[in-house]
Amino acid sequence: MTTKATLLSAQELDRALTRIAHEIVESSKGADNLALVGVHTRGVPIAERLAAKIGAFESTTPPVGKLDITLYRDDLTEIALQPVVKRTEVDFDIAGMRLVLCDDVLYTGRTARAALDALIDMGRPAVIQYAVLIDRGHRELPIRADYVGKNVPTRQSEVVKVKLQEIDGVDEVILEERILDRDRGEK
Amino acid sequence: MSEPLRHLLDFQQVDRDQIDAILETTEVMAQVLERPVKRVPALQGFTVATLFYEDSTRTRLSFERAARAQSADVMAFSKGGTSVSKGESLRDTVATLDALQVDAYVVRHPAAGAPIQIAQWTKARVINAGDGRRAHPTQALLDAYSYRQATGRAFEDTRLVIVGDVAHSRVARSNAELWHKLGAQVVLCGPPTLLPPSLAALPGVKLEPNLQDALKGAHVVMALRIQQERLTSARLPSLAAYAAQYQLSEDRLALADDDVVVMHPGPMNRDVEIDGALADGPRSLVTRQVAAGVPVRMAVLYHLLVGKGSR
Numbered sequence: 001m002t003t004k005a006t007l008l009s010a011q012e013l014d015r016a017l018t019r020i021a022h023e024i025v026e027s028s029k030g031a032d033n034l035a036l037v038g039v040h041t042r043g044v045p046i047a048e049r050l051a052a053k054i055g056a057f058e059s060t061t062p063p064v065g066k067l068d069i070t071l072y073r074d075d076l077t078e079i080a081l082q083p084v085v086k087r088t089e090v091d092f093d094i095a096g097m098r099l100v101l102c103d104d105v106l107y108t109g110r111t112a113r114a115a116l117d118a119l120i121d122m123g124r125p126a127v128i129q130y131a132v133l134i135d136r137g138h139r140e141l142p143i144r145a146d147y148v149g150k151n152v153p154t155r156q157s158e159v160v161k162v163k164l165q166e167i168d169g170v171d172e173v174i175l176e177e178r179i180l181d182r183d184r185g186e187k
Numbered sequence: 188m189s190e191p192l193r194h195l196l197d198f199q200q201v202d203r204d205q206i207d208a209i210l211e212t213t214e215v216m217a218q219v220l221e222r223p224v225k226r227v228p229a230l231q232g233f234t235v236a237t238l239f240y241e242d243s244t245r246t247r248l249s250f251e252r253a254a255r256a257q258s259a260d261v262m263a264f265s266k267g268g269t270s271v272s273k274g275e276s277l278r279d280t281v282a283t284l285d286a287l288q289v290d291a292y293v294v295r296h297p298a299a300g301a302p303i304q305i306a307q308w309t310k311a312r313v314i315n316a317g318d319g320r321r322a323h324p325t326q327a328l329l330d331a332y333s334y335r336q337a338t339g340r341a342f343e344d345t346r347l348v349i350v351g352d353v354a355h356s357r358v359a360r361s362n363a364e365l366w367h368k369l370g371a372q373v374v375l376c377g378p379p380t381l382l383p384p385s386l387a388a389l390p391g392v393k394l395e396p397n398l399q400d401a402l403k404g405a406h407v408v409m410a411l412r413i414q415q416e417r418l419t420s421a422r423l424p425s426l427a428a429y430a431a432q433y434q435l436s437e438d439r440l441a442l443a444d445d446d447v448v449v450m451h452p453g454p455m456n457r458d459v460e461i462d463g464a465l466a467d468g469p470r471s472l473v474t475r476q477v478a479a480g481v482p483v484r485m486a487v488l489y490h491l492l493v494g495k496g497s498r
Contacts, residue, residue: 068215070229071215071219071227071228071229071257071489072227072228072229073229076229076493076494077493077494080494081190081191081494082191082208082490082493082494083493083494084208084211085211085212085215085489086215087214087215087218088215088218117228118227121222121223121224121226121227122222122223122224123223
């Protein structure tokens, strides 16, 4: 991998999340009945940060759930030798709630599709919205995000890497070029 | 990260990482079974065949439930009515089912090694659901899982005692194999006639015919079912004589660890191998064991079937 560009610095990332937090509250007309659900792995800290930001300017802090969508993927035979299943922790009843599904990157839309199925199996929320830090295009399903930190046109050979303090020790979003094994010898 | 498992025949070819991964996934599967919708699509499009050449309701049903809870299709094949014999005809049965595009076989067979044989004939995955006296790996996994969930004690600090007709027990063999791999100390106990010295060949296993000595410091004690059909043999003179010496009871557990728990693979002969009050009491993990059957088997099916190149 070679780094091509920094898409978001730590400060820009924080501003994007602050803006999304405000947009969520505006759209939901407050924070009552609102809950955030992060998709493992990097959607979880994003949901937690959004909840904390909302809590800072509203009277209530919305609850945060963690969602693992591995068992709902349609590409289980393609993504890894042995996809690891993580725990889903949604400790509140989602029936009738306004849910905001949170993830780091929106790409093909397959993760979101799987997440919707996983959420609906847990109950019947009133609304599900979708918040992502980066929308990089190349959708394979009719899915769009309600809240986007930054839209980034990309090539499919590129990789968007979101790094978050809680997991990676640093806040930044970078664009990398994937070096395919078959290209290596030729260069 | 170790290689993905292809088959679960026994624990000889399974390493610690793979066992830990299955136990971790079991927790997630148990969570799925607590939801209003007790089904995930993970195995959509896969076909699981249960191939039972020996009577079993609980094991077969829990495998079928485990497959369906992940949206797999299930085909049940049992020997009932058909003139099934060993060798060629087993091979023919497998060839027939292979033609129906089975992705995984769950096999119970009275002949030790039958699942190993099937694994050589088919491209599908094979899970051993009990073969002769040899192995019953999913029972051992659900025992280990139930113990860990109930006590939280590390396997490395655990003394496991298995009491009963060890000679004829595939449950004892698989548990001895598994718990040794997990780092536990394993003691097999029973009347000397049912405790052949050949069992000492199992790695890390100690034989102890005296129940009192075996129970000293035990953290978990498993009682094995005394199979009534063995009573005719000279090995076991009477149920009363067995119970007098080897029945697990609260009194006899006095020598064990204060927090000792007891297990039984079922079906139980109450007041023969285990005192009824003990089986129903707070030390008993029997209900947990039954409940763990489906999530453990879900995890095993998931680990064998899912992943790159599995189709």
